[in-house]
Amino acid sequence: MYTTLKEACFEANRQLPKLGLVLFTFGNVSAVDRDRAVFAIKPSGVPYDDLKPDDIVVCDYEGRVVEGALRPSSDTKTHALLYKTWADIGGITHTHSTYAVAWAQAGLDIPIFGTTHADHTHHDIPCAPTLTDEMIQGDYEHETGHQIVNFFTDRQLSHKTVEMVLLQHHGPFTWGDTAEKSVYNAAVLEEIARMAYLTLQLNADTARIKDTLRLKHYERKHGKDAYYGQGC
Amino acid sequence: MYTTLKEACFEANRQLPKLGLVLFTFGNVSAVDRDRAVFAIKPSGVPYDDLKPDDIVVCDYEGRVVEGALRPSSDTKTHALLYKTWADIGGITHTHSTYAVAWAQAGLDIPIFGTTHADHTHHDIPCAPTLTDEMIQGDYEHETGHQIVNFFTDRQLSHKTVEMVLLQHHGPFTWGDTAEKSVYNAAVLEEIARMAYLTLQLNADTARIKDTLRLKHYERKHGKDAYYGQGC
Amino acid sequence: MYTTLKEACFEANRQLPKLGLVLFTFGNVSAVDRDRAVFAIKPSGVPYDDLKPDDIVVCDYEGRVVEGALRPSSDTKTHALLYKTWADIGGITHTHSTYAVAWAQAGLDIPIFGTTHADHTHHDIPCAPTLTDEMIQGDYEHETGHQIVNFFTDRQLSHKTVEMVLLQHHGPFTWGDTAEKSVYNAAVLEEIARMAYLTLQLNADTARIKDTLRLKHYERKHGKDAYYGQGC
Amino acid sequence: MYTTLKEACFEANRQLPKLGLVLFTFGNVSAVDRDRAVFAIKPSGVPYDDLKPDDIVVCDYEGRVVEGALRPSSDTKTHALLYKTWADIGGITHTHSTYAVAWAQAGLDIPIFGTTHADHTHHDIPCAPTLTDEMIQGDYEHETGHQIVNFFTDRQLSHKTVEMVLLQHHGPFTWGDTAEKSVYNAAVLEEIARMAYLTLQLNADTARIKDTLRLKHYERKHGKDAYYGQGC
Numbered sequence: 037m038y039t040t041l042k043e044a045c046f047e048a049n050r051q052l053p054k055l056g057l058v059l060f061t062f063g064n065v066s067a068v069d070r071d072r073a074v075f076a077i078k079p080s081g082v083p084y085d086d087l088k089p090d091d092i093v094v095c096d097y098e099g100r101v102v103e104g105a106l107r108p109s110s111d112t113k114t115h116a117l118l119y120k121t122w123a124d125i126g127g128i129t130h131t132h133s134t135y136a137v138a139w140a141q142a143g144l145d146i147p148i149f150g151t152t153h154a155d156h157t158h159h160d161i162p163c164a165p166t167l168t169d170e171m172i173q174g175d176y177e178h179e180t181g182h183q184i185v186n187f188f189t190d191r192q193l194s195h196k197t198v199e200m201v202l203l204q205h206h207g208p209f210t211w212g213d214t215a216e217k218s219v220y221n222a223a224v225l226e227e228i229a230r231m232a233y234l235t236l237q238l239n240a241d242t243a244r245i246k247d248t249l250r251l252k253h254y255e256r257k258h259g260k261d262a263y264y265g266q267g268c
Numbered sequence: 269m270y271t272t273l274k275e276a277c278f279e280a281n282r283q284l285p286k287l288g289l290v291l292f293t294f295g296n297v298s299a300v301d302r303d304r305a306v307f308a309i310k311p312s313g314v315p316y317d318d319l320k321p322d323d324i325v326v327c328d329y330e331g332r333v334v335e336g337a338l339r340p341s342s343d344t345k346t347h348a349l350l351y352k353t354w355a356d357i358g359g360i361t362h363t364h365s366t367y368a369v370a371w372a373q374a375g376l377d378i379p380i381f382g383t384t385h386a387d388h389t390h391h392d393i394p395c396a397p398t399l400t401d402e403m404i405q406g407d408y409e410h411e412t413g414h415q416i417v418n419f420f421t422d423r424q425l426s427h428k429t430v431e432m433v434l435l436q437h438h439g440p441f442t443w444g445d446t447a448e449k450s451v452y453n454a455a456v457l458e459e460i461a462r463m464a465y466l467t468l469q470l471n472a473d474t475a476r477i478k479d480t481l482r483l484k485h486y487e488r489k490h491g492k493d494a495y496y497g498q499g500c
Numbered sequence: 501m502y503t504t505l506k507e508a509c510f511e512a513n514r515q516l517p518k519l520g521l522v523l524f525t526f527g528n529v530s531a532v533d534r535d536r537a538v539f540a541i542k543p544s545g546v547p548y549d550d551l552k553p554d555d556i557v558v559c560d561y562e563g564r565v566v567e568g569a570l571r572p573s574s575d576t577k578t579h580a581l582l583y584k585t586w587a588d589i590g591g592i593t594h595t596h597s598t599y600a601v602a603w604a605q606a607g608l609d610i611p612i613f614g615t616t617h618a619d620h621t622h623h624d625i626p627c628a629p630t631l632t633d634e635m636i637q638g639d640y641e642h643e644t645g646h647q648i649v650n651f652f653t654d655r656q657l658s659h660k661t662v663e664m665v666l667l668q669h670h671g672p673f674t675w676g677d678t679a680e681k682s683v684y685n686a687a688v689l690e691e692i693a694r695m696a697y698l699t700l701q702l703n704a705d706t707a708r709i710k711d712t713l714r715l716k717h718y719e720r721k722h723g724k725d726a727y728y729g730q731g732c
Numbered sequence: 733m734y735t736t737l738k739e740a741c742f743e744a745n746r747q748l749p750k751l752g753l754v755l756f757t758f759g760n761v762s763a764v765d766r767d768r769a770v771f772a773i774k775p776s777g778v779p780y781d782d783l784k785p786d787d788i789v790v791c792d793y794e795g796r797v798v799e800g801a802l803r804p805s806s807d808t809k810t811h812a813l814l815y816k817t818w819a820d821i822g823g824i825t826h827t828h829s830t831y832a833v834a835w836a837q838a839g840l841d842i843p844i845f846g847t848t849h850a851d852h853t854h855h856d857i858p859c860a861p862t863l864t865d866e867m868i869q870g871d872y873e874h875e876t877g878h879q880i881v882n883f884f885t886d887r888q889l890s891h892k893t894v895e896m897v898l899l900q901h902h903g904p905f906t907w908g909d910t911a912e913k914s915v916y917n918a919a920v921l922e923e924i925a926r927m928a929y930l931t932l933q934l935n936a937d938t939a940r941i942k943d944t945l946r947l948k949h950y951e952r953k954h955g956k957d958a959y960y961g962q963g964c
Contacts, residue, residue, distance in 0.1 A: 239608060
């Protein structure tokens with residue numbers, strides 16, 4: 037019944053090891069079907085090499101299984117909360133990619149140092165603080181979603197212009213119009229994280245990219261007069 | 269006679285180069301058969317590409333060869349001592365993987381900075397001190413096993429919750445319920461070591477993950493109410 | 501009509517992912533035909549795996565499309581200006597390769613520390629400053645070309661002996677007698693950038709290679725009595 | 733006439749890109765035939781992918797071509813001098829591998845921090861100083877050989893127990909009983925260089941491995957009672 041959705045989710049998950057973003061089972065991608073108000077997500081703990089389209093689990097926005105024989109990702113409720121709150125996103129990726137995790141563990145926003153970063157967002161990549169003890173000991177994965185959403189509200193960030201976040205002492209979540217785009221963002225984030233790391237090792241006092249260049253690169257790719265790509 | 273055991277040992281050894289954990293012959297995996305009180309181990313100095321299941325050597329818990337035409341790994345007596353002492357482990361892996369060795373050479377425990385680490389153990393990865401001169405000049409590999417076991421006792425660590433150790437100025441040993449699991453742990457350790465390295469380069473004063481989050485991640489995967497994976 | 505030129509451009513572009521110099525579409529190579537005063541360049545935003553020779557776009561020295569159904573690289577006007585100004589170059593490569601970008605983001609010239617560097621140029625790899633706000637808000641990609649050319653003039657550098665530049669907060673441009681050679685230079689630059697990075701981490705006070713050795717290595721490969729290679 | 737020698741040289745050269753030790757043509761391996769007092773070496777500037785056994789050049793101990801249509805490596809005279817002086821080596825490898833070059837550029841010996849290092853030599857990896865201006869401006873590659881040999885004499889190092897050297901501001905040379913062994917040593921050196929780099933980043937005050945452990949590991953692999961490997 038959800039064949040196309042599960043295929044899209046399967047294909048997006050398969051990109052993670054190809055892009056070097058996961059070791060073993062340390063990641064998951066989901067894809068949403070807005071018409072039916074369900075999303076497909078990787079089953080928990082299944083190695084990417086063994087994964088088949090039929091293994092993909094379909095859940096509703098409360099994270100309850102709608103279709104599938106396997107247990108969904110342990111992070112399912114985080115995906116559910118994000119889909120429920122941000123009605124215009126189509127896919128979500130969570131990884132433990134190395135450099136993004138390093139920044140998350142260090143508890144630091146990734147400063148916007150260059151055009152590689154500005155091509156994708158004109159903000160620092162934000163690092164949300166660790167959840168409170170109450171949140172962790174409560175409905176943890178659900179609260180993780182709340183933490184991300186509330187953090188974006190507090191920081192006055194739009195999830196449309198910043199499609200990625202670090203969770204302190206944990207790692208990255210990314211999203212986008214499709215599951216495939218959320219995986220793309222996960223790979224971009226890892227590369228931005230690596231470049232910023234190396235930049236600070238070379239010069240701990242590196243200044244951020246200046247405003248005009250920052251906005252120029254973002255706008256030429258995402259603005260209303262964008263001229264990057266084939267316009268489709 | 270030990271065909272299945274040797275096959276399991278062979279397959280686990282073959283994972284080491286695939287996972288990027290060894291250069292040339294710098295590593296070895298063993299698998300134990302508790303019923304027969306023997307373990308199978310890689311022969312010494314044989315390149316992984318040339319290795320055949322039949323080359324695997326079978327030894328008893330004193331490290332004496334029971335079956336096999338080749339000389340077993342020079343680290344055999346370390347494996348033997350660990351199997352003899354810890355009756356509930358099924359496999360052991362020793363590598364010289366890059367980041368784990370760097371921490372071992374620096375003589376430092378790997379602090380628990382994030383959930384990637386806490387998903388696998390809720391302790392820092394401990395670094396056991398170099399053996400005494402007497403131990404090194406005595407039955408060195410046997411004493412290496414003693415050093416690991418005694419270190420765990422002194423530190424009041426359980427080998428069931430911490431399935432890995434660094435030996436100062438040497439490198440990592442990992443173990444698990446099976447040989448395959450011990451290789452998995454070797455790969456996880458290398459990634460944890462790399463992430464912690466990068467984290468400290470970004471922020472030398474990084475605090476450890478807080479207790480609630482540390483325990484939450486360990487328990488959701490290993491606790492009695494674990495909900496990670498497919499429960500099998 | 502431009503089949504050979506487009507093929508050369510296509511083949512050179514395909515080298516970028518093989519050499520590990522690009523993630524997704526973050527780079528472009530062009531090849532010039534001096535007789536016809538046109539150059540072929542990668543279309544904007546097309547993944548390297550999907551790229552076909554027929555997708556390559558042909559432009560004149562003002563960056564106007566002469567042949568091709570797709571929109572050319574957003575950096576086309578930078579290429580155009582460089583071809584127009586430096587009449588003896590045959591190909592240009594732009595990437596966001598990791599270590600070169602790190603140096604560009606840090607805003608630092610890459611000091612000439614060894615023979616790997618001196619085999620290719622006897623100067624530090626220069627880092628041109630970010631464009632002024634007026635340049636960025638004007639005809640940005642065209643002005644980027646001007647910035648490179650003027651910077652070489654101000655620094656009294658020859659584009660024949662230094663076939664590469666970093667643009668601050670952005671990344672590298674390289675060029676050469678052919679498109680293929682410009683890709684070669686992009687790969688060499690990335691490796692030089694990585695070696696220099698590691699060198700400074702080991703010893704922040706590392707001195708540059710001394711003059712005699714610097715010139716010896718450059719001359720034995722590029723001087724009039726060069727004896728490196730097969731002389732063809 | 734030198735078919736076997738050229739094949740051995742060819743095969744050893746082909747290992748360099750497989751082991752990740754060279755970019756483009758930045759390296760060369762030679763193999764000696766002591767009975768005929770000649771050695772085979774890679775031709776200069778030929779990409780490894782294009783290399784055929786027949787392209788290999790045979791030279792005498794003065795570096796003069798004995799057989800072969802192509803020009804030999806520009807480093808041929810360094811190889812010649814080493815073969816002439818050290819009558820018991822069988823092969824030589826020169827690379828610009830990344831971490832070894834970083835240490836050479838920094839002008840530092842690689843301290844012996846662990847057993848990975850001690851398994852191969854019980855000394856720090858020595859870094860020979862840059863040649864004098866007279867040597868560089870004279871018969872440079874010949875003098876490079878002299879510099880290595882004299883440096884070993886001055887430091888009272890044996891080329892049988894230390895089969896590798898760094899040349900300041902340049903990179904590594906390694907040697908061994910065979911060409912294949914010299915390539916093995918080049919790969920080992922690169923890994924030791926990388927591990928030592930990471931170790932110092934973690935702890936700048938790391939102490940060397942203690943003497944008993946250093947000698948134990950070297951002797952169990954290379955001593956008269958060695959028990960590592962299969963004894964053949």
